[in-house]
Amino acid sequence: MNQKEKPQQKKDVIIVGTGIAGSLIAKLLTDHVFDTEKGKMIHRSEMNDSKTYKELSILMYEAGLEAGIELDSATSMTTYNDYIRKFYMEEAKVPNSPYPNLKQAPSPNVLDMEPIIPPFPDKKGYLVQFGPMPFASDAIRVGGGTTLHWLGTTPRMLPNDFRLKEKYGRAMDWPIDYETLKPYYEMAEFEIGVSGNVSAQEYPIQENMEEYYGKDYVFPMDEIPQSYMDQQIINGLAGTSVQLNFKNIPLTMVPSPQGRNSTPNIAYGKAKLIKANSSESGYKLSLNNIENEDYKALGAVWNPYMGERCEGNASCVPICPVQAKYNALKTLKKALYKVNKNENLQRNPHIQIQAQSVVYRLSVDQANQEKISKVHIRRYTSREKTDFVEEEIDTTNSVVILAANAFENPKILLNSKYTVIENGQKVEKTVANRSDQVGRNLMDHMVMLTWGLFPEPVYSYRGPGSTTNISSFRDGDFRSEFSAWISPLDNWGWSWPAFSPGSDLSEFLGQGLFGEELKEALTYRLSRQVLFHFEIEQLPNPNNRVTINDQYLDALGIPRPVINYELNEYEMRAMEQAKLASDQMFARLNIEDFTKYNATDNNTFVYNNVRYSYNGAGHIVGTHRMGDTPDDSVTNSYCKSWDHPNLYIVGAGNMTTLGTSNPTLTLSAFTIRSVESILKDLETILK
Amino acid sequence: MIIQKIFNVDDYYYDVFMAISESLTGFSVNELQSTGLAETYYTHILHQIESVTFTEFLNISKDILENSTTQNQLNNAISSDILANPATQDIANSIITLWYLGTWEGAYINDLSYKEGLVWNLMQAHPPGAKQPGFKSWGVKPVNSNS
Ligand SMILES: Cc1cc2nc3c(=O)[nH]c(=O)nc-3n(C[C@H](O)[C@H](O)[C@H](O)COP(=O)(O)OP(=O)(O)OC[C@H]3O[C@@H](n4cnc5c(N)ncnc54)[C@H](O)[C@@H]3O)c2cc1C
Ligand code: SF4
Numbered sequence: 094m095n096q097k098e099k100p101q102q103k104k105d106v107i108i109v110g111t112g113i114a115g116s117l118i119a120k121l122l123t124d125h126v127f128d129t130e131k132g133k134m135i136h137r138s139e140m141n142d143s144k145t146y147k148e149l150s151i152l153m154y155e156a157g158l159e160a161g162i163e164l165d166s167a168t169s170m171t172t173y174n175d176y177i178r179k180f181y182m183e184e185a186k187v188p189n190s191p192y193p194n195l196k197q198a199p200s201p202n203v204l205d206m207e208p209i210i211p212p213f214p215d216k217k218g219y220l221v222q223f224g225p226m227p228f229a230s231d232a233i234r235v236g237g238g239t240t241l242h243w244l245g246t247t248p249r250m251l252p253n254d255f256r257l258k259e260k261y262g263r264a265m266d267w268p269i270d271y272e273t274l275k276p277y278y279e280m281a282e283f284e285i286g287v288s289g290n291v292s293a294q295e296y297p298i299q300e301n302m303e304e305y306y307g308k309d310y311v312f313p314m315d316e317i318p319q320s321y322m323d324q325q326i327i328n329g330l331a332g333t334s335v336q337l338n339f340k341n342i343p344l345t346m347v348p349s350p351q352g353r354n355s356t357p358n359i360a361y362g363k364a365k366l367i368k369a370n371s372s373e374s375g376y377k378l379s380l381n382n383i384e385n386e387d388y389k390a391l392g393a394v395w396n397p398y399m400g401e402r403c404e405g406n407a408s409c410v411p412i413c414p415v416q417a418k419y420n421a422l423k424t425l426k427k428a429l430y431k432v433n434k435n436e437n438l439q440r441n442p443h444i445q446i447q448a449q450s451v452v453y454r455l456s457v458d459q460a461n462q463e464k465i466s467k468v469h470i471r472r473y474t475s476r477e478k479t480d481f482v483e484e485e486i487d488t489t490n491s492v493v494i495l496a497a498n499a500f501e502n503p504k505i506l507l508n509s510k511y512t513v514i515e516n517g518q519k520v521e522k523t524v525a526n527r528s529d530q531v532g533r534n535l536m537d538h539m540v541m542l543t544w545g546l547f548p549e550p551v552y553s554y555r556g557p558g559s560t561t562n563i564s565s566f567r568d569g570d571f572r573s574e575f576s577a578w579i580s581p582l583d584n585w586g587w588s589w590p591a592f593s594p595g596s597d598l599s600e601f602l603g604q605g606l607f608g609e610e611l612k613e614a615l616t617y618r619l620s621r622q623v624l625f626h627f628e629i630e631q632l633p634n635p636n637n638r639v640t641i642n643d644q645y646l647d648a649l650g651i652p653r654p655v656i657n658y659e660l661n662e663y664e665m666r667a668m669e670q671a672k673l674a675s676d677q678m679f680a681r682l683n684i685e686d687f688t689k690y691n692a693t694d695n696n697t698f699v700y701n702n703v704r705y706s707y708n709g710a711g712h713i714v715g716t717h718r719m720g721d722t723p724d725d726s727v728t729n730s731y732c733k734s735w736d737h738p739n740l741y742i743v744g745a746g747n748m749t750t751l752g753t754s755n756p757t758l759t760l761s762a763f764t765i766r767s768v769e770s771i772l773k774d775l776e777t778i779l780k
Numbered sequence: 781m782i783i784q785k786i787f788n789v790d791d792y793y794y795d796v797f798m799a800i801s802e803s804l805t806g807f808s809v810n811e812l813q814s815t816g817l818a819e820t821y822y823t824h825i826l827h828q829i830e831s832v833t834f835t836e837f838l839n840i841s842k843d844i845l846e847n848s849t850t851q852n853q854l855n856n857a858i859s860s861d862i863l864a865n866p867a868t869q870d871i872a873n874s875i876i877t878l879w880y881l882g883t884w885e886g887a888y889i890n891d892l893s894y895k896e897g898l899v900w901n902l903m904q905a906h907p908p909g910a911k912q913p914g915f916k917s918w919g920v921k922p923v924n925s926n927s
């Protein structure tokens with residue numbers, strides 16, 4: 094039997110999801126309190142004894158298991174070690190492999206993906222895929238969200254990525270530009286703890302690096318060393334260029350900025366805090382030095398002395414055994430634990446996380462239909478059982494923040510219907526969907542892989558997943574004709590496209606090899622494997638979308654995301670051009686090409702009589718985009734819903750276009766910026 | 781060839797298993813032993829395939845080991861007497877896979893078997909997520925590479 098619980102006590106803020114988007118907001122909000130005398134939100138560091146303050150009461154809902162968000166040292170270590178042991182034992186070491194696979198809060202999984210034969214959808218797993226192409230990326234529903242298994246690459250977007258329409262007549266411009274986002278990029282780089290070398294960055298943009306990063310800007314930590322393999326490839330390609338159909342493009346190989354610990358950069362100096370300053374017009378966040386404290390790398394959640402530096406475990410996707418790679422649990426812990434007057438960490442009693450709680454619907458106030466009045470939750474009781482308790486929380490005087498990722502946010506919104514009377518007629522509406530863009534414009538980087546054997550051993554399979562990228566194709570006039578792309582070099586041999594080393598072993602066993610001969614063949618093959626990646630920008634297409642359908646429900650009776658997805662000529666042409674670039678680079682490096690695309694691949698197409706196949710990048714974006722007007726976007730540039738003043742929708746779904754950057758740094762930057770608007774709303778509520 | 785007596789284990793077939801594993805994998809008995817998994821693998825196989833089948837495989841192995849005086853002879857015998865017959869070929873390939881990857885029919889025996897897969901030694905690397913070599917190690921040639 095499913096019981097109904099009595100409604101929860103009111104909170105100031107409700108956050109749905111503990112991924113990086115939700116955790117950043119929780120952390121920044123709990124760093125601020127309401128000064129009742131001034132009637133303003135102020136940073137904790139500015140509190141003094143004589144005044145009275147009100148603490149914000151915050152409740153976070155998390156679909157994953159209770160164990161995943163228990164962040165005291167002992168429990169978090171136990172839970173995380175369970176993840177690692179599971180990872181060791183799983184045969185298919187895909188991104189989701191270390192984490193609990195829950196029937197009550199299922200996650201999209203690449204193992205469920207199969208080719209689609211329209212009109213029949215692929216219903217295996219969590220997503221219902223109508224195609225014609227399967228959407229090829231996954232996410233994970235556990236405490237901390239998808240950054241647990243992300244790779245950790247953190248380039249910023251380029252100025253032109255924000256104005257594709259203005260510059261190249263394509264897609265739609267963002268409501269903010271690069272300049273506006275720049276200070277928030279710095280805050281995001283601080284929060285994630287980015288390692289990198291600003292002066293080694295090189296992009297095909299008009300701005301010089303001083304304009305792009307700001308004078309004297311440095312990343313918090315020194316560059317992560319590029320792999321031995323990268324250096325061999327760089328040696329062979331430096332100073333050369335690639336001829337595309339219409340243009341010659343010089344090759345630039347750049348060490349990737351990354352969210353993993355190296356050595357704190359002395360020039361970065363002091364530890365920082367992100368603080369809101371109030372003014373007439375509202376709040377402005379800024380990054381400030383803490384004078385008596387040096388910047389330190391943030392180690393594992395359970396032990397700050399573990400993972401202070403990347404140790405080369407080479408398993409960043411799906412799990413970093415020492416948490417040298419950033420994950421959102423680190424930020425979440427900072428939301429839950431605050432330093433008290435005696436400089437001890439203390440559990441903050443005003444924030445609460447309720448796990449095993451799947452949010453599935455919002456409802457609006459009958460009297461004021463602009464207001465989100467309730468959040469509806471199904472809380473399952475144990476990992477084994479699918480019965481649940483039906484719960485709701487009153488939010489008429491709260492700010493509601495959806496941070497459940499770019500599949501889940503639109504899914505929850507589309508499941509939230511309400512009726513209004515317009516001109517005497519009953520009209521059914523969907524929350525936040527005046528523009529009809531909720532769930533639309535689903536995008537990903539289409540990852541075309543090419544792989545081959547280097548003439549000498551390069552000793553791949555060592556180091557973080559990727560330490561170098563080719564940035565030459567990230568911007569240029571060609572974007573009016575076909576997509577831009579970024580090309581990471583991959584340090585893990587052919588494991589992704591060919592399931593090496595297992596596949597090499599079975600191939601050689603099939604040839605009857607054993608003993609010394611087998612050893613030699615494997616040594617030759619495995620120490621020379623190189624993999625090139627082409628992450629191709631996808632444009633927003635209103636028909637690429639997440640919808641829901643009451644025929645497809647999960648174990649708790651909640652609609653599953655139903656996906657329609659395809660790519661268009663703009664993107665196919667980019668893949669053709671990228672393959673052209675790959676062929677030339679392989680030829681120059683004397684790489685023996687082993688790339689094979691098959692008609693049986695999950696995502697494959699023929700363009701100009703040539704077959705191409707691609708994978709997903711895990712970059713699920715666009716499904717609740719931000720914009721300048723309520724007609725063509727779901728939120729404003731502060732991630733605030735146009736339709737409901739107490740609703741924010743945050744995460745990669747806000748991205749208007751994708752560009753060629755991995756999305757998380759950018760989503761972190763604009764999510765941090767959204768806190769300015771949230772603080773202002775809270776000020777009004779608390780006054 | 782000599783079937784070494786393995787210290788502490790009183791099972792002649794175990795010695796044969798190790799000796800034939802050496803020739804199948806190209807790794808010395810010593811290297812195989814140092815995975816810490818030799819006995820585990822042996823007992824695992826005993827539980828996985830019918831004991832008569834396994835014993836027959838080991839008897840064939842014993843014969844060819846005893847009758848070969850050079851490595852060349854032994855290799856030829858492995859090709860003709862073990863790998864030319866689908867039944868024994870399957871077992872031989874499974875044994876090689878077990879040592880190289882730590883899996884039997886696609887499943888790891890335990891978390892140690894994942895970490896001790898010998899394939900990682902061949903490529904001068906290490907299993908992802910385990911036996912980490914340390915900061916910056918990936919920026920230089922592996923220290924133990926002879927090339
Ligand atoms: C394999 C892989 C590699 C990647 N590598 C990179 C990279 O190198 N660089 C980069 O920038 N990005 C990378 N990404 C993308 C990155 O992981 C995401 O952009 C980012 O984690 C999204 O953060 P989020 O907070 O919006 O969502 P998530 O991290 O997905 O968090 C959502 C949270 O909400 C919870 N939740 C979901 N549904 C509900 C519900 N109904 N009710 C309550 N709670 C719910 C989830 O459990 C989770 O805690 C990668 C992704 C993948 C899959
Ligand atoms: S290489 Fe290893 S230690 Fe470094 S971030 Fe990746 S998994 Fe963590």
